Amino acid sequence: MKCRKCGQPAVVALKRHNTAFCREHYLEFFYGQVDRAVKAYRMFARDDRILVAVSGGKDSLALWDVLLATGYQADGLYIDLGIAGYSERSKEKVVAFARARGAGLRVVSVREKYGLGIRELARQARRAACSVCGLHKRYFFNREAMEGGYNVVATGHNLDDEAATLLGNLLNWNTGYLARQAPLLEASAPNLVRKVKPLYRLTEKEIASYAVLRRIDYIVEECPMAVGARSILYKHLLNRLEEVSPGTKARFLFGFLEKGREAFAAGEEEVQLKACAICGQPTTADICSRCRTLRRAGVKL
Amino acid sequence: MKVVIPIPERRVHEIKGPKQVHAILKELGLVSESVIVIWGENLLTPDVTVPDEAEIEVRPAISGG
Numbered sequence: 001m002k003c004r005k006c007g008q009p010a011v012v013a014l015k016r017h018n019t020a021f022c023r024e025h026y027l028e029f030f031y032g033q034v035d036r037a038v039k040a041y042r043m044f045a046r047d048d049r050i051l052v053a054v055s056g057g058k059d060s061l062a063l064w065d066v067l068l069a070t071g072y073q074a075d076g077l078y079i080d081l082g083i084a085g086y087s088e089r090s091k092e093k094v095v096a097f098a099r100a101r102g103a104g105l106r107v108v109s110v111r112e113k114y115g116l117g118i119r120e121l122a123r124q125a126r127r128a129a130c131s132v133c134g135l136h137k138r139y140f141f142n143r144e145a146m147e148g149g150y151n152v153v154a155t156g157h158n159l160d161d162e163a164a165t166l167l168g169n170l171l172n173w174n175t176g177y178l179a180r181q182a183p184l185l186e187a188s189a190p191n192l193v194r195k196v197k198p199l200y201r202l203t204e205k206e207i208a209s210y211a212v213l214r215r216i217d218y219i220v221e222e223c224p225m226a227v228g229a230r231s232i233l234y235k236h237l238l239n240r241l242e243e244v245s246p247g248t249k250a251r252f253l254f255g256f257l258e259k260g261r262e263a264f265a266a267g268e269e270e271v272q273l274k275a276c277a278i279c280g281q282p283t284t285a286d287i288c289s290r291c292r293t294l295r296r297a298g299v300k301l
Numbered sequence: 302m303k304v305v306i307p308i309p310e311r312r313v314h315e316i317k318g319p320k321q322v323h324a325i326l327k328e329l330g331l332v333s334e335s336v337i338v339i340w341g342e343n344l345l346t347p348d349v350t351v352p353d354e355a356e357i358e359v360r361p362a363i364s365g366g
Contacts, residue, residue: 001346001347001348010346011343011344011345011346012344012346013346013347013348015334020346057364058362058364059364160363203334203362204362204363204364205334205335205336205337205362207362208337208360208362209337209344212337212339212342212344213344215342220307220308220360221307221308221309222308222309222364222365223364223365226364226365227309227365229365231365232363232365235335235363235365236332236335236363239332239334239335239363240332242334243332243333243334
């Protein structure tokens with residue numbers, strides 16, 4: 001295969017675009033897709049301070065790399081979930097990445113804060129690990145961004161993540177989630193920070209290719225808590241469809257964002273947020289879900 | 302050739318080469334959209350022919366959570 005732009009040997013084939021690129025022009029394509037996402041949703045500007053939520057995986061490190069390479073002010077936030085072995089290895093990748101680029105990095109340890117890792121917290125609260133993990137991540141994203149004076153939190157959610165979430169929400173008719181699924185979540189309360197997903201136009205394969213081409217040393221192994229996750233099954237199913245009909249995932253997600261989401265949003269009643277009586281973060285109840293989970297796990301608040 | 306799949310557990314497959322990348326993936330029952338193929342420090346497109354003496358990595362690109 002030859003690069004569509006220069007005719008040199010290609011290193012990445014993009015079936016959904018019916019094209020292929022050499023390294024130089026693939027990176028140009030990749031930056032163009034991120035730029036298009038940022039501009040389409042006015043995610044942030046050059047003078048914004050961005051906090052990138054990084055796990056050590058390909059998506060979040062690729063996102064941080066793109067933002068730094070294209071001149072944005074982007075620091076990292078690593079949440080150490082206290083998962084034996086995996087957390088140490090992923091943290092090493094993040095610290096090395098930040099050090100090599102002279103980038104700012106904030107680190108929060110779940111075990112230091114609560115005396116328990118996320119696995120033990122979930123077990124003691126009798127809740128699914130990924131659900132408890134999500135609650136705490138959202139809490140720390142917001143709290144760290146507010147404390148550090150960042151305007152926006154950026155996450156590495158990609159086209160596959162969003163398409164799999166969309167499929168799951170449709171299969172279960174989660175209309176509330178469908179109304180809110182978007183590449184940008186505005187700060188809907190004074191103590192909330194805007195959240196954005198600049199990689200939503202790019203697939204996991206495209207991001208993994210970028211990471212290899214940019215020599216990003218990411219953690220290849222899967223989070224042990226995610227083994228058997230329904231989202232992975234949905235991704236495999238969508239990739240089977242993509243193989244037969246290239247572009248299916250993009251049409252599914254982008255079509256929803258352009259034509260479908262509005263209908264769900266219109267049917268939703270506006271929720272009134274108030275400050276959690278314990279932690280002060282926005283919630284619809286008197287005590288937020290994170291604090292209730294911590295109580296159930298026996299953590300003193 | 303040797304084909305290394307690093308996760309979930311490292312597996313090494315012996316496949317007779319030379320063979321094109323898309324045929325290797327087909328033989329392994331893998332969907333090309335779910336993996337990237339690396340030879341040394343280079344990424345391989347589906348049409349590249351891999352010689353019998355090569356060692357390549359087929360790295361899953363799907364992550365969960």
